[in-house]
Amino acid sequence: MSDVTPLRNAVRNGSGLKRLGGTWGELLAEFLGTFVLISFGDGVVAMAVAALPGSGRAATSTTIFMAAGDWLLIAWGWALAVTLAVYVAGGVSGAHINPAVTVAFAVRRKFPWRKVGPYIAAQVVGAFAGAAMVYLLYHDAIDAYNKAVGTGRADPNGLASYSIFATFPAPYFNGNPTGPLVDQIVGTAFLVMFVVAIIDMRNTAVQANLGPFMIGLAVAAIGMSVGANAGYAINPARDFGPRLFAWLAGWGETALPGTVDGAFSWYFWIPIVGPVVGGVIGVLVYDWFIGDVLDAKARMLESTPPGRAGGETPPATAPEKTAQA
Numbered sequence: 001m002s003d004v005t006p007l008r009n010a011v012r013n014g015s016g017l018k019r020l021g022g023t024w025g026e027l028l029a030e031f032l033g034t035f036v037l038i039s040f041g042d043g044v045v046a047m048a049v050a051a052l053p054g055s056g057r058a059a060t061s062t063t064i065f066m067a068a069g070d071w072l073l074i075a076w077g078w079a080l081a082v083t084l085a086v087y088v089a090g091g092v093s094g095a096h097i098n099p100a101v102t103v104a105f106a107v108r109r110k111f112p113w114r115k116v117g118p119y120i121a122a123q124v125v126g127a128f129a130g131a132a133m134v135y136l137l138y139h140d141a142i143d144a145y146n147k148a149v150g151t152g153r154a155d156p157n158g159l160a161s162y163s164i165f166a167t168f169p170a171p172y173f174n175g176n177p178t179g180p181l182v183d184q185i186v187g188t189a190f191l192v193m194f195v196v197a198i199i200d201m202r203n204t205a206v207q208a209n210l211g212p213f214m215i216g217l218a219v220a221a222i223g224m225s226v227g228a229n230a231g232y233a234i235n236p237a238r239d240f241g242p243r244l245f246a247w248l249a250g251w252g253e254t255a256l257p258g259t260v261d262g263a264f265s266w267y268f269w270i271p272i273v274g275p276v277v278g279g280v281i282g283v284l285v286y287d288w289f290i291g292d293v294l295d296a297k298a299r300m301l302e303s304t305p306p307g308r309a310g311g312e313t314p315p316a317t318a319p320e321k322t323a324q325a
Helices: 006-013 022-054 068-093 099-108 113-149 156-162 178-199 211-230 236-254 270-303
Strands: none
Touching: 022 068, 022 113, 022 156, 022 236, 068 211, 099 113, 099 178, 099 236, 099 270, 113 156, 113 236, 156 236, 178 211, 178 270, 236 270
């Protein structure tokens, strides 16, 4: 009988995960990157909505979103969540961590279509797991907040604690899906445009491995500029994974199909369709206005002889002498 136990063998040779490469390794990276994204992104919302009021660090046990500082906390929290998630997964999968980015890259960045479905599945599962982690850490604070306001999770007033996990439209849209849909298209178009600009080495690309940080700043800018309209999901996995978890955890129709009587109904598809459409628009706009111009400039430089300005006509040469001259 061998004295090499499975544990000892694992210590000696490493886990089987070390041998994973190719698509499987990329899917693990997308899962973990999205898990980090939601753990810290939804975590900062849980901090603002339930933990700070319940811990006695706010004016009352129900005080939330009473000033711009609350929104800044969330905007910067999500920015750092994105930054750290991209640092975690970027070296393996490119850290899409967003189905809108994956689809946009398949459309214009030669990302293989056969990987689109698996990437999206890994992102949604990672987002679901991240939401479960936030719930594990904050379910006591969530229950305390709901008790303080006198509501249950599935009640209309439970929308505040539900907002920890997924998004919903502002009341001034009066339940009309058009405004939130346009908001998600525009916000994600900007996001993907910024991402491709930041990573485009032909442009003024970010150096010294600061790309993830700049992408985080882009998310912060979007959140501060248009976030209040519909919660700036700008990522189908970021919204649907936690939304599915919230539905299972007792938020009922508020989560799925995304309905609060008298406010909005069947909202769940907005943060899915809007970001996918917006992502494609964002990459197309960047390529039409910037990418194609950069390509044209590169071709002009390649066709210009050394030491001569682009477009300059070379001087005429003297006729060759004949052999009799």
